Amino acid sequence: xxxxxxxxxxxxxxxxxxxxxxxxxxxxxxxxxxxxxxxxxxxxxxxxxxxxxxxxxxxxxxxxxxxxxxxxxxxxxxxxxxxxxxxxxxxx
Amino acid sequence: xxxxxxxxxxxxxxxxxxxxxxxxxxxxxxxxxxxxxxxxxxxxxxxxxxxxxxxxxxxxxxxxxxxxxxxxxxxxxxxxxxxxxxxxxxxxxxxxxxxxxxxxxxxxxxxxxxxxxxxxxxxxxxxxxxxxxxxxxxxxxxxxxxxxxxxxxxxxxxxxxxxxxxxxxxxxxxxxxxxxxxxxxxxxxxxxxxxxxxxxxxxxxxxxxxxxxxxxxxxxxxxxxxxxxxxxxxxxxxxxxxxxxxxxxxxxxxxxxxxxxxxxxxxxxxxxxxxxxxxxxxxxxxxxxxxxxxxxxxxxxxxxxxxxxxxxxxxxxxxxxxxxxxxxxxxxxxxxxxxxxxxxxxxxxxxxxxxxxxxxxxxxxxxxxxxxxxxxxxxxxxxxxxxxxxxxxx
Numbered sequence: 414x415x416x417x418x419x420x421x422x423x424x425x426x427x428x429x430x431x432x433x434x435x436x437x438x439x440x441x442x443x444x445x446x447x448x449x450x451x452x453x454x455x456x457x458x459x460x461x462x463x464x465x466x467x468x469x470x471x472x473x474x475x476x477x478x479x480x481x482x483x484x485x486x487x488x489x490x491x492x493x494x495x496x497x498x499x500x501x502x503x504x505x
Numbered sequence: 506x507x508x509x510x511x512x513x514x515x516x517x518x519x520x521x522x523x524x525x526x527x528x529x530x531x532x533x534x535x536x537x538x539x540x541x542x543x544x545x546x547x548x549x550x551x552x553x554x555x556x557x558x559x560x561x562x563x564x565x566x567x568x569x570x571x572x573x574x575x576x577x578x579x580x581x582x583x584x585x586x587x588x589x590x591x592x593x594x595x596x597x598x599x600x601x602x603x604x605x606x607x608x609x610x611x612x613x614x615x616x617x618x619x620x621x622x623x624x625x626x627x628x629x630x631x632x633x634x635x636x637x638x639x640x641x642x643x644x645x646x647x648x649x650x651x652x653x654x655x656x657x658x659x660x661x662x663x664x665x666x667x668x669x670x671x672x673x674x675x676x677x678x679x680x681x682x683x684x685x686x687x688x689x690x691x692x693x694x695x696x697x698x699x700x701x702x703x704x705x706x707x708x709x710x711x712x713x714x715x716x717x718x719x720x721x722x723x724x725x726x727x728x729x730x731x732x733x734x735x736x737x738x739x740x741x742x743x744x745x746x747x748x749x750x751x752x753x754x755x756x757x758x759x760x761x762x763x764x765x766x767x768x769x770x771x772x773x774x775x776x777x778x779x780x781x782x783x784x785x786x787x788x789x790x791x792x793x794x795x796x797x798x799x800x801x802x803x804x805x806x807x808x809x810x811x812x813x814x815x816x817x818x819x820x821x822x823x824x825x826x827x828x829x830x831x832x833x834x835x836x837x838x839x840x841x842x843x844x845x846x847x848x849x850x851x852x853x854x855x856x857x858x859x860x861x862x863x864x865x866x867x868x869x870x871x872x873x874x875x876x877x878x879x880x881x882x883x884x885x886x887x888x889x890x891x892x893x894x895x896x897x898x899x
Binding site for chain 2: 458484487489
Protein backbone atom coordinates (compact mmCIF):
# COMPACT_ATOMS: atom_id res chain seq x y z
CA UNK A 414 0.00 0.00 0.00
CA UNK A 415 2.73 2.37 1.05
CA UNK A 416 4.86 1.43 -1.94
CA UNK A 417 2.09 2.24 -4.35
CA UNK A 418 1.58 5.60 -2.67
CA UNK A 419 5.27 6.34 -3.10
CA UNK A 420 5.18 5.37 -6.75
CA UNK A 421 2.39 7.82 -7.38
CA UNK A 422 4.20 10.53 -5.50
CA UNK A 423 7.34 9.87 -7.53
CA UNK A 424 5.46 10.08 -10.83
CA UNK A 425 3.71 13.28 -9.80
CA UNK A 426 6.90 14.97 -8.72
CA UNK A 427 8.55 13.82 -11.93
CA UNK A 428 5.74 15.19 -14.01
CA UNK A 429 5.48 18.50 -12.19
CA UNK A 430 9.21 18.82 -11.55
CA UNK A 431 8.69 19.20 -7.83
CA UNK A 432 11.61 18.60 -5.48
CA UNK A 433 11.48 14.94 -4.60
CA UNK A 434 12.87 15.25 -1.10
CA UNK A 435 9.80 17.24 -0.15
CA UNK A 436 7.33 15.06 -1.98
CA UNK A 437 8.78 11.73 -0.88
CA UNK A 438 9.94 12.87 2.54
CA UNK A 439 13.48 11.77 1.86
CA UNK A 440 16.60 12.98 3.68
CA UNK A 441 18.78 15.53 1.97
CA UNK A 442 22.46 14.82 2.55
CA UNK A 443 24.98 17.52 1.81
CA UNK A 444 28.68 16.89 2.06
CA UNK A 445 31.29 19.57 2.17
CA UNK A 446 34.37 17.76 0.96
CA UNK A 447 35.16 15.30 3.66
CA UNK A 448 34.99 17.70 6.58
CA UNK A 449 31.31 18.34 7.02
CA UNK A 450 28.05 16.56 6.40
CA UNK A 451 24.55 17.93 6.79
CA UNK A 452 21.54 15.67 6.98
CA UNK A 453 18.16 17.34 6.72
CA UNK A 454 14.90 15.57 7.37
CA UNK A 455 16.26 12.84 9.58
CA UNK A 456 14.45 10.57 11.96
CA UNK A 457 16.84 10.60 14.87
CA UNK A 458 20.22 9.30 15.85
CA UNK A 459 20.70 5.59 16.43
CA UNK A 460 24.33 5.56 17.38
CA UNK A 461 27.00 8.14 17.86
CA UNK A 462 30.68 7.69 18.61
CA UNK A 463 33.65 9.62 17.29
CA UNK A 464 34.26 6.97 14.67
CA UNK A 465 30.76 5.96 13.62
CA UNK A 466 27.43 7.63 13.34
CA UNK A 467 24.11 6.09 12.37
CA UNK A 468 21.17 8.30 11.55
CA UNK A 469 17.69 7.00 10.91
CA UNK A 470 15.78 8.34 7.92
CA UNK A 471 12.99 7.47 5.50
CA UNK A 472 15.50 6.16 3.01
CA UNK A 473 17.00 3.81 5.56
CA UNK A 474 19.82 4.08 8.05
CA UNK A 475 22.57 6.46 7.03
CA UNK A 476 25.86 5.15 8.35
CA UNK A 477 28.80 7.52 8.46
CA UNK A 478 32.30 6.30 9.22
CA UNK A 479 35.06 8.78 9.98
CA UNK A 480 37.49 10.15 12.51
CA UNK A 481 37.05 12.66 15.32
CA UNK A 482 33.46 13.27 14.39
CA UNK A 483 31.58 15.83 16.34
CA UNK A 484 27.94 16.75 16.20
CA UNK A 485 28.01 20.42 15.47
CA UNK A 486 24.27 20.83 15.78
CA UNK A 487 21.29 18.66 16.42
CA UNK A 488 17.90 20.05 15.57
CA UNK A 489 14.67 18.22 14.91
CA UNK A 490 15.12 18.81 11.16
CA UNK A 491 18.87 18.90 10.71
CA UNK A 492 22.07 17.31 11.93
CA UNK A 493 25.49 18.75 11.14
CA UNK A 494 28.53 16.52 11.54
CA UNK A 495 32.06 17.82 11.38
CA UNK A 496 35.28 15.84 11.40
CA UNK A 497 37.01 13.65 8.86
CA UNK A 498 34.41 11.67 6.99
CA UNK A 499 35.58 8.52 5.29
CA UNK A 500 32.51 6.62 4.28
CA UNK A 501 28.79 7.20 3.90
CA UNK A 502 26.56 4.20 3.58
CA UNK A 503 22.81 3.88 3.32
CA UNK A 504 21.36 0.68 4.59
CA UNK A 505 17.84 0.33 3.25
CA UNK B 506 29.26 30.85 11.99
CA UNK B 507 30.90 33.65 13.94
CA UNK B 508 27.57 35.37 14.23
CA UNK B 509 26.00 32.28 15.78
CA UNK B 510 28.89 31.98 18.18
CA UNK B 511 28.50 35.61 19.18
CA UNK B 512 24.78 35.14 19.63
CA UNK B 513 25.38 32.14 21.84
CA UNK B 514 27.87 34.10 23.85
CA UNK B 515 25.45 36.94 24.38
CA UNK B 516 22.67 34.59 25.39
CA UNK B 517 24.92 32.59 27.65
CA UNK B 518 25.50 28.84 27.54
CA UNK B 519 26.79 26.02 29.67
CA UNK B 520 29.16 23.19 28.82
CA UNK B 521 27.77 19.99 30.26
CA UNK B 522 28.84 16.39 30.52
CA UNK B 523 26.12 13.79 30.20
CA UNK B 524 26.74 10.31 31.50
CA UNK B 525 24.44 7.43 30.68
CA UNK B 526 23.87 4.39 28.56
CA UNK B 527 21.31 5.51 25.99
CA UNK B 528 22.81 8.81 25.07
CA UNK B 529 21.47 8.72 21.50
CA UNK B 530 18.00 8.67 22.95
CA UNK B 531 18.93 11.69 24.98
CA UNK B 532 20.01 13.55 21.84
CA UNK B 533 16.88 12.57 19.94
CA UNK B 534 14.59 13.63 22.74
CA UNK B 535 16.33 16.96 23.04
CA UNK B 536 16.01 17.48 19.29
CA UNK B 537 12.30 16.72 19.25
CA UNK B 538 11.80 19.16 22.11
CA UNK B 539 13.58 21.84 20.10
CA UNK B 540 16.41 22.12 22.55
CA UNK B 541 19.37 23.38 20.65
CA UNK B 542 22.51 21.42 21.38
CA UNK B 543 25.81 22.06 19.71
CA UNK B 544 29.44 20.94 19.65
CA UNK B 545 28.57 17.46 20.85
CA UNK B 546 31.56 15.24 21.41
CA UNK B 547 31.79 11.67 22.56
CA UNK B 548 34.44 11.49 25.24
CA UNK B 549 33.88 7.99 26.40
CA UNK B 550 31.54 5.09 25.92
CA UNK B 551 29.13 6.51 28.44
CA UNK B 552 30.12 10.13 28.33
CA UNK B 553 29.10 13.03 26.06
CA UNK B 554 30.18 16.64 26.22
CA UNK B 555 28.01 19.33 24.71
CA UNK B 556 26.99 22.92 24.86
CA UNK B 557 23.49 24.10 25.56
CA UNK B 558 21.89 27.48 26.00
CA UNK B 559 20.56 28.65 29.35
CA UNK B 560 16.95 28.23 28.30
CA UNK B 561 17.68 24.83 26.76
CA UNK B 562 19.38 23.64 29.90
CA UNK B 563 16.23 24.12 31.93
CA UNK B 564 14.27 22.13 29.35
CA UNK B 565 16.79 19.32 29.55
CA UNK B 566 15.72 18.39 33.09
CA UNK B 567 12.69 16.55 31.80
CA UNK B 568 14.75 14.72 29.19
CA UNK B 569 17.27 13.68 31.80
CA UNK B 570 14.52 12.29 33.96
CA UNK B 571 13.09 10.20 31.10
CA UNK B 572 16.41 8.88 29.84
CA UNK B 573 17.90 8.35 33.23
CA UNK B 574 21.34 9.87 32.93
CA UNK B 575 23.52 12.17 34.92
CA UNK B 576 24.29 15.75 33.91
CA UNK B 577 27.25 17.67 35.21
CA UNK B 578 27.92 21.30 34.48
CA UNK B 579 31.51 21.82 33.48
CA UNK B 580 31.58 25.49 32.67
CA UNK B 581 29.33 28.48 32.38
CA UNK B 582 30.11 30.80 29.53
CA UNK B 583 28.69 33.95 28.07
CA UNK B 584 27.66 37.41 28.96
CA UNK B 585 24.89 36.65 31.47
CA UNK B 586 27.30 34.67 33.62
CA UNK B 587 29.94 37.35 33.28
CA UNK B 588 27.47 39.93 34.50
CA UNK B 589 26.51 37.69 37.37
CA UNK B 590 30.13 37.40 38.38
CA UNK B 591 30.49 41.14 38.07
CA UNK B 592 27.55 41.63 40.37
CA UNK B 593 29.47 39.81 43.04
CA UNK B 594 32.50 41.95 42.41
CA UNK B 595 30.90 45.32 42.67
CA UNK B 596 34.14 47.19 43.23
CA UNK B 597 35.48 45.97 39.90
CA UNK B 598 32.51 47.37 38.08
CA UNK B 599 32.75 50.51 40.10
CA UNK B 600 36.42 50.87 39.21
CA UNK B 601 35.64 50.39 35.57
CA UNK B 602 32.99 53.06 35.77
CA UNK B 603 35.40 55.45 37.49
CA UNK B 604 37.98 54.72 34.84
CA UNK B 605 35.55 55.60 32.09
CA UNK B 606 34.50 58.72 33.92
CA UNK B 607 38.09 59.87 34.35
CA UNK B 608 38.87 59.25 30.71
CA UNK B 609 35.81 61.17 29.64
CA UNK B 610 36.65 63.96 32.02
CA UNK B 611 40.24 64.22 30.83
CA UNK B 612 39.11 64.30 27.25
CA UNK B 613 36.80 67.18 27.91
CA UNK B 614 39.57 69.38 29.26
CA UNK B 615 41.75 71.71 27.31
CA UNK B 616 45.33 70.66 27.64
CA UNK B 617 46.97 72.98 25.23
CA UNK B 618 46.28 76.25 23.51
CA UNK B 619 47.88 76.91 20.19
CA UNK B 620 47.93 80.16 18.32
CA UNK B 621 48.51 80.15 14.61
CA UNK B 622 48.74 82.88 12.04
CA UNK B 623 49.97 85.70 14.24
CA UNK B 624 52.82 87.76 12.89
CA UNK B 625 52.77 91.08 14.65
CA UNK B 626 50.67 90.25 17.65
CA UNK B 627 52.57 88.42 20.35
CA UNK B 628 51.23 85.07 21.49
CA UNK B 629 51.22 86.28 25.07
CA UNK B 630 48.79 89.04 24.22
CA UNK B 631 46.41 86.53 22.72
CA UNK B 632 46.80 84.24 25.70
CA UNK B 633 46.07 87.22 27.92
CA UNK B 634 42.92 88.02 26.00
CA UNK B 635 41.84 84.40 26.17
CA UNK B 636 42.51 84.39 29.87
CA UNK B 637 40.29 87.42 30.28
CA UNK B 638 37.41 85.46 28.81
CA UNK B 639 38.29 82.60 31.09
CA UNK B 640 40.13 80.35 28.67
CA UNK B 641 43.28 78.74 29.91
CA UNK B 642 44.67 75.27 30.23
CA UNK B 643 42.66 72.91 32.30
CA UNK B 644 39.16 74.22 31.77
CA UNK B 645 36.31 72.17 30.43
CA UNK B 646 35.98 72.72 26.74
CA UNK B 647 32.22 72.42 26.53
CA UNK B 648 31.88 75.63 28.50
CA UNK B 649 33.59 77.67 25.84
CA UNK B 650 31.34 79.67 23.59
CA UNK B 651 33.43 79.71 20.48
CA UNK B 652 31.58 82.49 18.73
CA UNK B 653 31.86 84.73 21.73
CA UNK B 654 35.59 84.12 21.99
CA UNK B 655 36.05 84.83 18.31
CA UNK B 656 34.14 88.08 18.65
CA UNK B 657 36.16 89.06 21.66
CA UNK B 658 39.38 88.44 19.80
CA UNK B 659 38.22 90.51 16.87
CA UNK B 660 37.19 93.27 19.23
CA UNK B 661 40.39 93.25 21.20
CA UNK B 662 42.74 93.33 18.25
CA UNK B 663 41.55 95.79 15.72
CA UNK B 664 43.75 94.72 12.87
CA UNK B 665 42.50 91.16 12.82
CA UNK B 666 40.57 90.24 9.75
CA UNK B 667 39.67 86.75 10.87
CA UNK B 668 39.67 84.70 14.01
CA UNK B 669 38.61 81.15 14.56
CA UNK B 670 38.61 79.01 17.66
CA UNK B 671 38.62 75.30 17.11
CA UNK B 672 38.99 72.19 19.18
CA UNK B 673 41.32 69.53 17.98
CA UNK B 674 40.84 66.87 20.57
CA UNK B 675 42.10 68.35 23.80
CA UNK B 676 43.86 71.16 22.02
CA UNK B 677 42.38 74.55 21.42
CA UNK B 678 43.61 76.05 18.20
CA UNK B 679 43.19 79.77 17.76
CA UNK B 680 43.72 80.75 14.21
CA UNK B 681 43.92 84.39 13.33
CA UNK B 682 44.66 86.41 10.28
CA UNK B 683 46.13 89.83 10.56
CA UNK B 684 45.15 92.53 8.18
CA UNK B 685 47.83 93.73 5.86
CA UNK B 686 48.49 97.26 7.00
CA UNK B 687 48.34 99.66 4.07
CA UNK B 688 51.40 101.89 3.78
CA UNK B 689 50.83 105.15 5.52
CA UNK B 690 49.71 107.41 2.75
CA UNK B 691 48.90 111.01 2.75
CA UNK B 692 45.97 112.12 0.77
CA UNK B 693 46.90 113.93 -2.40
CA UNK B 694 44.86 116.94 -1.33
CA UNK B 695 46.60 117.37 2.01
CA UNK B 696 49.42 119.87 1.85
CA UNK B 697 52.72 118.40 2.85
CA UNK B 698 56.46 118.89 2.92
CA UNK B 699 59.13 116.48 1.96
CA UNK B 700 61.65 116.07 4.73
CA UNK B 701 64.90 114.17 5.01
CA UNK B 702 64.83 110.75 6.62
CA UNK B 703 68.56 110.78 7.32
CA UNK B 704 71.73 112.75 7.11
CA UNK B 705 73.30 113.12 3.70
CA UNK B 706 74.70 115.26 0.95
CA UNK B 707 72.14 116.23 -1.65
CA UNK B 708 72.99 115.24 -5.19
CA UNK B 709 69.83 115.98 -7.06
CA UNK B 710 66.47 117.45 -6.26
CA UNK B 711 63.53 116.83 -8.52
CA UNK B 712 60.52 118.75 -7.33
CA UNK B 713 57.41 117.68 -9.17
CA UNK B 714 55.22 119.81 -6.97
CA UNK B 715 56.17 122.44 -4.42
CA UNK B 716 59.44 124.29 -4.31
CA UNK B 717 62.82 122.76 -3.65
CA UNK B 718 64.75 124.22 -0.75
CA UNK B 719 67.98 122.31 -1.18
CA UNK B 720 70.40 122.10 -4.03
CA UNK B 721 73.22 119.87 -5.06
CA UNK B 722 75.96 119.84 -2.50
CA UNK B 723 73.82 120.86 0.44
CA UNK B 724 74.30 118.89 3.61
CA UNK B 725 71.02 117.99 5.20
CA UNK B 726 70.19 116.54 8.56
CA UNK B 727 67.38 114.25 9.49
CA UNK B 728 64.10 116.13 9.56
CA UNK B 729 65.22 119.01 7.35
CA UNK B 730 62.63 120.20 4.87
CA UNK B 731 63.78 119.38 1.36
CA UNK B 732 60.79 120.33 -0.75
CA UNK B 733 58.24 122.59 0.80
CA UNK B 734 54.57 122.68 0.10
CA UNK B 735 54.31 126.24 1.29
CA UNK B 736 54.72 128.57 -1.62
CA UNK B 737 55.24 132.23 -0.85
CA UNK B 738 54.89 134.79 -3.51
CA UNK B 739 57.36 137.61 -3.57
CA UNK B 740 54.45 139.96 -3.55
CA UNK B 741 53.30 140.10 0.07
CA UNK B 742 49.81 140.92 -1.12
CA UNK B 743 49.35 137.46 -2.55
CA UNK B 744 48.32 134.86 0.00
CA UNK B 745 50.59 131.90 0.71
CA UNK B 746 49.70 128.77 -1.14
CA UNK B 747 49.77 125.32 0.35
CA UNK B 748 50.41 122.41 -1.98
CA UNK B 749 51.02 118.70 -1.76
CA UNK B 750 54.76 118.57 -2.32
CA UNK B 751 56.07 115.75 -4.39
CA UNK B 752 59.41 114.85 -5.75
CA UNK B 753 62.63 112.95 -5.26
CA UNK B 754 65.68 114.03 -3.38
CA UNK B 755 68.68 111.88 -4.13
CA UNK B 756 71.46 112.16 -1.61
CA UNK B 757 74.70 110.49 -0.74
CA UNK B 758 74.51 108.83 2.62
CA UNK B 759 77.01 106.88 4.65
CA UNK B 760 76.61 103.62 6.47
CA UNK B 761 79.17 102.12 8.75
CA UNK B 762 79.54 98.74 10.32
CA UNK B 763 82.14 97.39 12.70
CA UNK B 764 82.82 93.86 13.87
CA UNK B 765 85.37 92.11 16.05
CA UNK B 766 86.52 88.54 16.11
CA UNK B 767 89.08 86.81 18.31
CA UNK B 768 92.02 85.34 16.46
CA UNK B 769 92.75 82.60 18.97
CA UNK B 770 89.53 80.77 19.47
CA UNK B 771 88.44 78.13 21.85
CA UNK B 772 86.96 75.32 19.92
CA UNK B 773 85.04 72.51 21.51
CA UNK B 774 85.77 69.22 19.86
CA UNK B 775 83.73 66.15 20.51
CA UNK B 776 85.74 63.16 21.61
CA UNK B 777 83.04 60.72 20.74
CA UNK B 778 82.37 59.71 24.33
CA UNK B 779 78.69 59.86 25.09
CA UNK B 780 76.90 59.41 28.38
CA UNK B 781 73.15 59.07 28.48
CA UNK B 782 70.70 59.65 31.30
CA UNK B 783 66.97 59.22 31.18
CA UNK B 784 64.45 61.47 32.76
CA UNK B 785 60.81 60.95 33.45
CA UNK B 786 59.09 64.27 33.55
CA UNK B 787 55.67 65.11 34.90
CA UNK B 788 54.85 68.60 33.78
CA UNK B 789 57.73 70.67 35.12
CA UNK B 790 59.02 68.24 37.68
CA UNK B 791 61.22 65.41 36.66
CA UNK B 792 63.19 62.49 37.99
CA UNK B 793 66.52 61.78 36.38
CA UNK B 794 67.56 58.17 36.25
CA UNK B 795 71.29 57.89 35.96
CA UNK B 796 73.79 55.48 37.36
CA UNK B 797 76.31 57.98 38.56
CA UNK B 798 77.67 61.43 37.87
CA UNK B 799 78.58 62.56 34.43
CA UNK B 800 82.07 61.19 33.91
CA UNK B 801 83.32 64.11 31.80
CA UNK B 802 84.84 67.41 32.73
CA UNK B 803 83.71 69.35 29.70
CA UNK B 804 80.63 68.32 27.89
CA UNK B 805 77.72 69.60 25.92
CA UNK B 806 74.26 68.51 26.82
CA UNK B 807 71.66 67.57 24.31
CA UNK B 808 68.13 66.71 25.29
CA UNK B 809 65.72 64.86 23.14
CA UNK B 810 62.25 63.65 23.73
CA UNK B 811 61.32 60.06 23.38
CA UNK B 812 58.43 59.93 21.00
CA UNK B 813 55.71 57.76 22.34
CA UNK B 814 53.99 55.63 19.74
CA UNK B 815 56.26 57.16 17.13
CA UNK B 816 54.37 60.40 17.11
CA UNK B 817 54.51 63.81 18.68
CA UNK B 818 51.79 63.71 21.29
CA UNK B 819 51.38 66.39 23.85
CA UNK B 820 51.01 64.60 27.14
CA UNK B 821 52.00 65.85 30.56
CA UNK B 822 54.26 62.88 31.09
CA UNK B 823 57.38 62.88 29.01
CA UNK B 824 60.44 60.74 28.78
CA UNK B 825 63.55 62.75 28.09
CA UNK B 826 66.94 61.47 27.18
CA UNK B 827 69.85 63.63 28.20
CA UNK B 828 72.85 63.02 26.09
CA UNK B 829 76.17 64.24 27.39
CA UNK B 830 78.87 64.39 24.80
CA UNK B 831 82.37 64.80 26.05
CA UNK B 832 84.27 67.66 24.48
CA UNK B 833 87.84 68.77 24.46
CA UNK B 834 88.53 72.47 24.51
CA UNK B 835 91.21 73.26 22.00
CA UNK B 836 92.67 76.67 21.43
CA UNK B 837 92.96 77.22 17.79
CA UNK B 838 94.84 80.04 16.20
CA UNK B 839 93.10 80.95 13.05
CA UNK B 840 94.74 82.01 9.86
CA UNK B 841 94.41 85.79 9.63
CA UNK B 842 93.65 85.90 5.92
CA UNK B 843 90.95 83.29 6.24
CA UNK B 844 89.55 85.04 9.27
CA UNK B 845 89.53 88.32 7.37
CA UNK B 846 87.49 86.66 4.70
CA UNK B 847 84.89 85.30 7.06
CA UNK B 848 84.65 88.49 9.07
CA UNK B 849 84.24 90.43 5.85
CA UNK B 850 81.33 88.23 4.80
CA UNK B 851 79.72 88.74 8.15
CA UNK B 852 80.18 92.49 8.02
CA UNK B 853 78.71 92.72 4.53
CA UNK B 854 75.72 90.79 5.71
CA UNK B 855 75.35 93.15 8.63
CA UNK B 856 75.52 96.23 6.49
CA UNK B 857 73.10 94.87 3.95
CA UNK B 858 70.52 94.65 6.67
CA UNK B 859 70.80 98.39 7.23
CA UNK B 860 70.47 99.38 3.62
CA UNK B 861 67.11 100.13 2.11
CA UNK B 862 66.02 98.18 -0.89
CA UNK B 863 66.51 100.68 -3.66
CA UNK B 864 69.93 102.11 -3.20
CA UNK B 865 72.94 102.54 -5.37
CA UNK B 866 76.26 101.80 -3.75
CA UNK B 867 78.72 104.54 -4.59
CA UNK B 868 81.80 103.42 -2.75
CA UNK B 869 82.94 100.96 -0.20
CA UNK B 870 85.82 101.27 2.22
CA UNK B 871 87.04 98.29 4.23
CA UNK B 872 89.56 98.58 7.07
CA UNK B 873 91.05 95.74 9.08
CA UNK B 874 92.88 96.21 12.35
CA UNK B 875 94.64 93.65 14.49
CA UNK B 876 94.59 94.54 18.15
CA UNK B 877 96.10 91.88 20.39
CA UNK B 878 93.90 88.86 20.06
CA UNK B 879 91.20 90.74 18.20
CA UNK B 880 90.72 91.31 14.54
CA UNK B 881 88.37 94.16 13.84
CA UNK B 882 86.78 95.27 10.63
CA UNK B 883 85.31 98.63 9.80
CA UNK B 884 83.26 99.06 6.69
CA UNK B 885 82.09 102.37 5.36
CA UNK B 886 79.65 102.36 2.50
CA UNK B 887 78.49 105.38 0.61
CA UNK B 888 75.24 105.01 -1.23
CA UNK B 889 72.91 107.17 -3.23
CA UNK B 890 69.29 106.95 -2.25
CA UNK B 891 66.07 108.87 -2.07
CA UNK B 892 65.89 110.37 1.38
CA UNK B 893 62.57 112.17 0.97
CA UNK B 894 59.60 111.44 3.13
CA UNK B 895 56.24 113.18 3.09
CA UNK B 896 55.19 115.01 6.19
CA UNK B 897 51.87 116.77 6.42
CA UNK B 898 51.96 120.53 6.81
CA UNK B 899 50.24 121.92 9.80
